[in-house]
Amino acid sequence: MFNRTKAVIATVATCFMCFGALAQDKNVALRISTWVPAQQPLNPTLQAWADDIKKQSGGTLTFTLFPAEQLGKAFDHYDMARDGIADITWVNPGYQPGRFPIIGAAQLPLYISNAKAGSAAINEWYQQYAATEMKDVQFCMAFTSDPAGMHSRKKIVLPTDVKGMKIRPANAMLAQFVTTLGGTNVQASAPELRDLLERGVADSVMFPWGSVVLFGLDKVAKYHIDFPMFAAPTVLVMNKEKYKSLSVNQKKAIDDHCTSTWAEKVATPWADFEAAGKPKVAAQAGHEIVEMTPEQVQIWRTAAQPVEAAWAEGVKKVGGDPKQILDSLKKTLAKYKSAL
Incomplete structure (x- = not known):
């Protein structure tokens, strides 16, 4: 009985320590920017994504969504995250020719069959390259539009x-x-x-x-x-300094929502909307x-x-191995049954 009581006390103490750590986290308000109309399904999906992060952070992270280019043009969204004009932005890398050659593999015609499992595949594949190709920002995840x-x-x-x-x-x-x-x-x-x-x-x-x-x-x-x-792969990125300023708990809440599982969740309502x-x-x-x-x-x-x-020539110019990159993409798409 004595040992059980000690175990309960230890567990309670640990919980209080966890709650104390959360209580010490500063409240942080974050701005999410997209460039599609408010009624486009990606916006409510991203809001739901943000609400789940807020919950995990114990309410210390809050988000305001700005759709329809309210904070800047579609073509500028990567730089908006880099420069802190917005904290989190939705970026179409294909809008800036030659700037992001590696993710261009997922833009090649006749490769991707669907947006749902395809988004999980693209995210898993690109995570190995994002820190190099998009080093100006904190990369979160990649997902794709419905192939069309x-x-x-x-x-x-x-x-x-x-x-x-x-x-x-x-x-x-x-x-x-x-x-x-x-x-x-x-x-x-x-x-x-x-x-x-x-x-x-x-x-x-x-x-x-x-x-x-x-x-x-x-x-x-x-x-x-x-x-x-x-298909048009897109990415969600965050201002690097803003991410660094977060607490350990808050960073974990963000990181736990930057996964292939979440890439598929975010892509699914958008894919259903397009298919309809x-x-x-x-x-x-x-x-x-x-x-x-x-x-x-x-x-x-x-x-x-x-x-x-x-x-392939564009990838070689930045020191990449196009065969390795494309083979990796094909293998990952096949793994997720989303290759065309």
Whole structure:
């Protein structure tokens, strides 16, 4: 009985020490910035992610979410985290050509089949490179949009159809692909795209289905390739000094939410939202959904080979081993059953 009483006292003392450590943590308010409209499902998902961190931190970490480019343009979100304009930002690395060549492997056409397990795979794969490639920030996790095709004012079936067209690519890798196929790239943020399509400044966009509806692109683009031609990996990063300023408990709360499990959780509602857009578009009169045959898919794969070669050269320039990087990505995608 005496030993049991001692054990209980020791346990209680330990708990008080834990609570005391939490009580000593300073309250920290953090700003999260995204660049998609408030109704885009990533925003409430990130809010739920933040709320779970708040709970684990004992309420000492609180978050305010700023969607729709309130704190800065989509193209600036990496630098916003680096410079402390926001504490945590959602970044599309493909918006800055050549700056992040390693993660560009996950932007290559015809590699990723789905966003859910695919996000867990991409995060696990990229964690080994992030500290080197994104050393200006505290890397949290990577996840991807739902793989998608092209949505156009005129019908596209084969790579040769792109020649002479004006395309808004999803990222820098796909911009190279468009150039290789003889098309012209149009750089614009998502909110600008409907106007560009209506005015003929762009003929086609590379976009997931739900976002086509969200941004009203289905009012202009009537032809749609139904094949996961590309995915757009994105990352969540944090200001490095802000992270360093946190207590051990607070850092752990952040770290515990920067995992492949959380990458899949964050990606899932977004993927479901995008997938739900396809039947909405297909139900509209005047739209044509173009299905790809295996032979046509192989033609697209062959057309993408110069892009992969150019990516490999870019990786070599920063001292990377493109074969090792790509083999690692393929192996991890296969592990998570998310390879195309």
